[in-house]
Each structure stands twice: as structure tokens, then as C-alpha cells.
Amino acid sequence: MLPLDIAEMNEPPKKHKWYQILYVQVIIAITIGILLGYFYPAIGESMKPLGDAFIKLVKMIISPVIFLTVVTGIAGMSNMKTVGRVTGKAMIYFLTFSTLALIIGLIVANVAQPGHGLNIDPSSLESAKVQEYVKKSHDSTIVGFLMDIIPTTAVSPLTDGNILQTLFIAVLFGVSLALIGDKARPLVNFFQEMSAPVFKMVSILMKAAPVGAFGAMAFTIGKYGIGSIGNLLYLILTFYITALLFVLIVLGAVAKYNGFSIIGLIKYIKEELLLVLGTSSSEAALPTLMEKLHRAGCKKSVVGLVVPTGYSFNLDGTNIYMTLAALFIAQACNIELTLGHQLLLLGVAMLSSKGAAGVTGAGFITLAATLTVVPEVPVEGMALILGIDRFMSECRALTNLIGNACATIVVARWENALDKDRLQAAMAGHALPEAED
Template sequence: MKKLFSNLTFWVLTSITLGILLGHFRPDIALQPILDGPVKTRFMGQELTIGATISELLSGLFISAVKLFINPIIFLTITLGIVSMGDLKKVGKVGAKALLYFEVVTTVALIIGIVVANVIRPGDGVMTEQLKGGDISKYTKGATEFSWLKFFLDNVTLQVLVFAIVLGIILSRYSGREQVVALMTRISKYIFWGLHKVMLLAPIGAFGGMAFTIGKYGLGTLLPLAKLMGTVYTTMAVFIFGGLGLIMRSYNISLWGFLKYIREELLIVLGTSSSEAALPSLMEKLERMGCAKSVVGLVVPAGYSFNLDGTTIYLSMATIFLAQVFNVHLDMNQLLTIIGILMVTSKGAAGVTGSGFVVLASTLTAIKVIPVEGLALLLGVDRFMSEARSITNFIGNGVATVWLANNEKAFDRQKMAYAFGNVTESEDIKKDNLDPLPE
């Protein structure tokens, strides 16, 4: 019993349950305003948001605190990884393989979404009278403003990735790099030490995130679009256990064992609806389970921008869903056009304010046969489906890293066996790392 109460996974799961109960039975408390409006600021390249309600404040503070660690961890991991790799040709090879993998897998996810939506047809019977109460102007405006330059300038993580790669290449050729590497290694230890402390607040963040979602939208909003939600969740489950499961099986690795290993991070993503909240922790766990630091450093940050399997599935299904709602028949040429557009625009979903909605709006605008106003139908349930998107994106990036590490023979199977067999012990190691660092 004592071990259970000291387990972070237990507390995150408990907090999610309590958040659902509070949001459902006492939404007045969950949505109690404490500020005049949301507060947004930027720090260390990350946009930090503090919500106006109690529940948003709890969730926002936790996510904002974790965001502060993302760019420093990505920078240090990539730079140190490239220096330790030594061979710059290998760096380019891993990067090229990663981008090819991302394009192939996200295209498969896109096709799966379109096929399933056409088979189940979740949009049939949905009444357009439900189009009300949603301001979609900011999404349509964002769709017209999208460009790859804007995508790069808005995506600080991508900028850090590029800078770290350049610095890593420079350091790998610098004769006095040992002292610089030693300093960066020590800084990295302190940053991860700080991250571990912040992660102890995960139950509070998960509680706030769930309380806000249920309190604002209510479980009743799910009923009109329950078929769409069920279809999206089922499709993503099939993709994870079918598609990603096969990828893991190609190297004789258990997907279920991997999911069990990262269960704590999955619950945090579920509670906060943000894959960012567990991104640094995922990178650390991938290294601990045997993936080379250099591969983790290149694949995870790049995947955060370009390997959005869950977002791709959602965008394809939402597009077909709205076509069915408005009785728009899409011929094969139009379906191929949708696939082509989403293959490009879905890559910008992580770097654009409004995320999937902006990309979806840009797709509908480009096709010109499905009314963009249909987005208002999805506003109420988008938050509930964002959890499925975030979890699928999160798992997809983990699987991509494991696959590429194996493909590059940069994977330690003994470490994996130990990590999978001692999940609770690895959580205890995390707690042990909270002790004061030696001077």
C-alpha cells in the first residue's frame, strides 16, 4: 500500500478521475474565474499561457513549467549526441532516414483515416442545425496566413533543432571540445534534475486539465457527435496496435511492453491534452531503454514537428466527416487532392497557433467544395479528441525513435530488457535523482 501511494502513476490517474468528477458535478467551481482573462507570455522561446479559471491555472502552470525544459533539453541532447556520434555522414544518414520514415508512416495514417471514415460514415445523419456557438474566424484567418516561413519562425523547437545540429557539427570539428562537452553534460544533469522535480506536479496539472475540459464542454456535448468520436478513437487504436505494433514487431520488440514502460507519461498527456507535457521525460526514458542519445536527440524533436500520426488521422477523418454532413460527394480525384494537401499541411500543425483547426481550415479552403463553416460542428468535441491525437502523436514518436535506433544498430537490447522488467524501479530511480546534485 505504501508503494502504491508513492507511485506517481497512481496519483496522476486519481487526479484525472477527480478532475472528471469535479467538472461534471461542480462546473461552477472548475470554471471559477480568478483572472480577467488568459495571460500569455514568452520565455526561453516558449509561449506560456496561464488560464483565467482555477482549473486552467493549475493545468497551465504545470504545462508552462515543463515547456521551460523542452528547448534546453533538445539543444543539449542533440548537440552532445552529434559530438559523441563523431561521424557527420552518420548524422545526415539518420536525419534523412527519420524524415523518410515520418513521411511514409504519416501517409499511411492519412490513408487509414480516409478509408475508415468512408466505411463507417460518421457524418451521415448529423444535422447542420447544430452549427452554432463557435467562432471560426480565427481559424480561417490562420489558414490564409499559413506559409512554411511562418511555420519555421513560429516553431521555436524547430529553430533550436537546427541551431543544435549546426553547433554540434562545429563542436565535433573543434579540437578543444572536451571542456565544452564536459560543461554541457553537467548542465544537462541539472536540467533533468529540475525536470524531475517539476514532474511531481503532474497530478495537479492533470486534475486541472480534466476539470476544465469536462466543466466547460460537459459530457452531454459528446452525444451528437459520439459516432465521430468513437470512429476517431477506434481508428487511432487500430493504428497504434496494428500499424505501430507491426513496426515494433519488425525488431522483435513488444509494443505493449513499451506502452507499459511509458504509462506515466501517457497519463500525463491524457490529463493535460498536451504531448509537450511529457516530451522531455520521453526522451530520457528512450535513452534509458537503450536508444542512443544521438538518435533520440535527432528523432524526437523532429518528430514533434513532422511525425504527427494522430493529428494526420484526425484531419483526414474530420475532412471526410464534414463532406458527409453536407452531402458532398468526393470523387477519387478530390480524395487524392485531400491526401496530397494533408501530406504537406499536416506537417505544420505543431507550429501554428490553433494547431489542427488551422490546418483543417486551410485544407477545406484549398478543396473549395466543403463549407469551412462546418468547423463550428467540431469546436465542442475537439478538446475531447485532442487527447487521442496527442497520445497517438506521442506514441508514434517513441516508436519512430526505437525503430530508427534499431535500424542504425544504435540500440542496447539489454538496457531495454532491464527497463521493461523494472518499470517501477525506473520510477524509483527518478525519485533518487531528486536528491541534491553533488558539487
């Protein structure tokens, strides 16, 4: 990685008029969306295609971004053991903090008791919609998930948009190019040149982010209504506070130990966070997150391996939600869970959170998969939180995004693949030139 000139790093960011800044545009769009959905629910609900269209646009470009980033990163490695080492370290990190998130959700649920006093009879709950998620959870076994990583053809991941399949093919192709050596150099150069227009396409698509955020937020408020959260507000509040404390305390300690500030990281990726808040989809921010982490000093090969893998295996927000929601249902139905039952719930959640990883609506599907194996908690109880799940999905996605950004920097540091000067400049808000590996 090329050293940065100190004067170049301290160069103030290029000034834009306030209304030209993307995150300001997204904030304004979210605000207008909330107001429209609240005062004119029918019109707000009809804005759904705007949010769906933007997410489809971003998903369209995700596979090429991952493929090019991983292939060019790995092809530039001189030692193939590095690929396995980076992946191994990333998985150790993911397993550790995903499990910690599950434990924290369990502890908070026991302390806060968000479901206490509701006195719900499980047999009175509407479970038709819940059964749809139960069916999906049965289709999402660990073996099935692992088999699904292998694509039908070598090019199908680029058209199907499956993140892990794209990563699988990109790693194989990148390793193949690296093993061929100098003969593959013209092809590697082609992919490196190809990266420039693809990332330029990402920046063009991001200009539509305010429209997408407006449509998604107007639909959410118009369809579900602010008042629909009712007496479940305590559960939502508990979840948001728990996720916030996890980010600031747990990830904050990890960041400090590794030489950066979690607050600085949040400020650096604020555009991506606002995009996730508006669309409830962490995938909407994946391309620009990868570009920003590379620009902030993480080696391209590490970014390409850790970020896409983390999107399936490092779901801190989803894991906090799973144990918190499961105990909420038990408390609401006046079901006493022993320590043994709760430990069983924790163990099943650890497995099911991996089995349904990468599936649309993974938070609710993994919860269904967990409850179907733990008979003490009625799966019908999921109907209690089905209506407010949309309001918690934003927090899940935000926490997942911050967790993956933090994980990438930490793994890059472990691999000595982190430009610390560039990282500190990014955390301080300085303008950064294009990064080169």
C-alpha cells in the first residue's frame, strides 16, 4: 500500500453546499417519508416501489463489486496461505462476537423483562403468517445452507446475486490467477481497470438513495403506522438500547484495543448507516462500505473476504434480537424458562443463526428455526412481534453493518494489512486520495 503524504491527508474535504451532501439528502428524504406516511397513510404505502426499486438497483451491482474486489485482491497475494489465514481469523472473530451478542440479549431479557404482564394465551394468537416463516426455517438447515454456497454454474452467482456464491467463485478464480503467476497478469490488469467503472456506477446509483429512503420509510409508516407499536414499545426500546450499548461498549472496547474509535468509525460510515436506516436493508450499503473501508487503509483482499462473509456470519444485531425476542414471547405467555432451557435456547440460536444466514428476512426466520427446536416457547408467540418486526429490522441492520465494519478493520490489523495513518485520517474526517494495494 502506498504511503500517504501528510499534507495530502490533512487537506480539508472538498466543500459542498449543504443540500448536495448525500447524508443530508437522505435525512430530509426520511423525514418527508415519515410525515407522508403518518398524515397520508394510503399515499405513503403506495411509495413502496421507490424503495424496492432502489434496493434492486444496488443488489444488481453487489455481485460484480464483490467479484472484482476479491479476484484482484487475492490475485495480488504472493502467498496463498494468506487467504485461509484471513478467512480463519475472520470466522473466529465472527463466532466470538455473534455468541456474545446472543448472551447479551439473553441477559437483558432476564433483567428488563419486556414481556412481563402481557398474560397472552398462545392458543389465541393468529399463526397463519408465522407458519410461512416456520416453513422457510425448515428449508434453511445448516447442511442445506452449506450446499447452497456451491453455485449451479461458474457464472450463475453474477446473475442470481447470491453473496456467498459470488464470494466462493471469486476466491477460486482469484487463487487460480495467483497460481498461474505472470501469465495471468494481463487478465488481472483487465479486472483492475474494470473496477474503476463499476465503482463509478455505484456512485451514480447512490444518487438515487434519497428517493429509495423516502419510498421505504413512507411505506413503513403508512402501512404499519407509528401507533401500531402500542404496548410493544418497551420491547423495541429495550432492543434499541441493548444494541446501542453493544456497539458503544463491546465494539467500542474492541475498537479502542485495536487503535481506533468506534465513534469515529460511525461518523466515517454515516452515509451508509442512514441508507440502511431508510431502507431497512444492510445490503443497500455493501458496495460503498467496501469502497470506504479500502479507502480507509484496509487492504483490498481483506475487505473483499471479510465484508461479504460477515454479511452472513457476523449478524450481531440479529443475534441480540433473537434471544431477546424469544424470551419476550416466553414472558408474554407466562412461561417460566429454567437456566437449562435458556442455555438450550442459546445453543440452538447459535446454530440456527448460521443455518439461515443470508436469507431474506433472516432475523425472523432464524427466530422461527430456534423456537421450533425449543418446545418450551410456543412458535405461535411470534405473531406478537410480527407487526413490529419492521421497526426492529432497522436496528438489526444498523448493528450488523457497524459490526462488520469494525470486524474488517480488526482483521486487517491482525494481518498487518492496515495503513494506520490512512485509518486515522479517515476517522478524523480528512479527505483521502484513492487507495492502492
